[in-house]
Amino acid sequence: MCEVNQRMMNEKEQLFHDIGVIDFVIVEMQLYLNTHPTDKEAMDYLSHYVRMKNQAMREYAMKFGPLSISDADGCQQNEWKWVMQPWPWEGGC
């Protein structure tokens, strides 16, 4: 049981970390493209990461609760996790 919890925890932390990394790529590409709006290669690069982020956000919402309200429909539980889970400045996320 303890081992299962540990695995869940690791998966949650890993996915959360991945979302942070993917989103930072998107932020950087968005700023770059604003001043280089015809760079096709950069646009493809951004699209790839936007798809990855959407997928990761959906997966996180389904398993652990939504990080963004647009993923709140991915949760099966009858609990409004948006306010019941810790806020980012409480540490740990």
Next chain:
Amino acid sequence: MWCYEKRLQFPVNIKEPNAKLAQVIMSQFGGPDGELAASQRYLSQRYATPYREVVGTLTDIGTEELAHMEMISAIVYQLTKDLSMDEIVNSGFDKYYVDHTAGLWPQAAGGIPFNACVFQSKGDVITDLFEDMAAEQKARSTYDNILRLVRDYPDVYEPIKFLRAREVVHFQRFGEALRIVQDKLDGKNFYAFNPGFDKCKS
């Protein structure tokens, strides 16, 4: 963190510029009961708030206030677009124009610059929620005053009417948040001291 959606919460499409109206509506951007103050009030108060439901209310209403600030800014922008020099002088907009041209800058209708002293973040959830409810009522009164001034301008009237209605909803939600806090108060906390800072003696 925040994400930006490239749309207004309620459409703003003003066909005729009107610098006189812009000068009064501007107050809901940078005035004492404006949307900038509202957003910074709620988003600042969140951190010292001990109950997660209340933090959710402050986060989500604070975020919506940013969208309202964008609506007000869009209204002021459209009302001051393509003004002639005659319109600028005759409407009294020249005093704003000299410092900001047609740029958006947070000030009250009377020309007083935005100041963080128009809101409080007290670190006491009861104190803060009472302020928040009062702030929603003050903003509602300001929108009522604006509505009386823009009655003949439907392009301006409709988005302002929407914003006024949101003040009423926010007041209601803050009232519910205050009720949640009061329900959670320690039975020995007769004087409703700060539940996030003071502790009851057992």
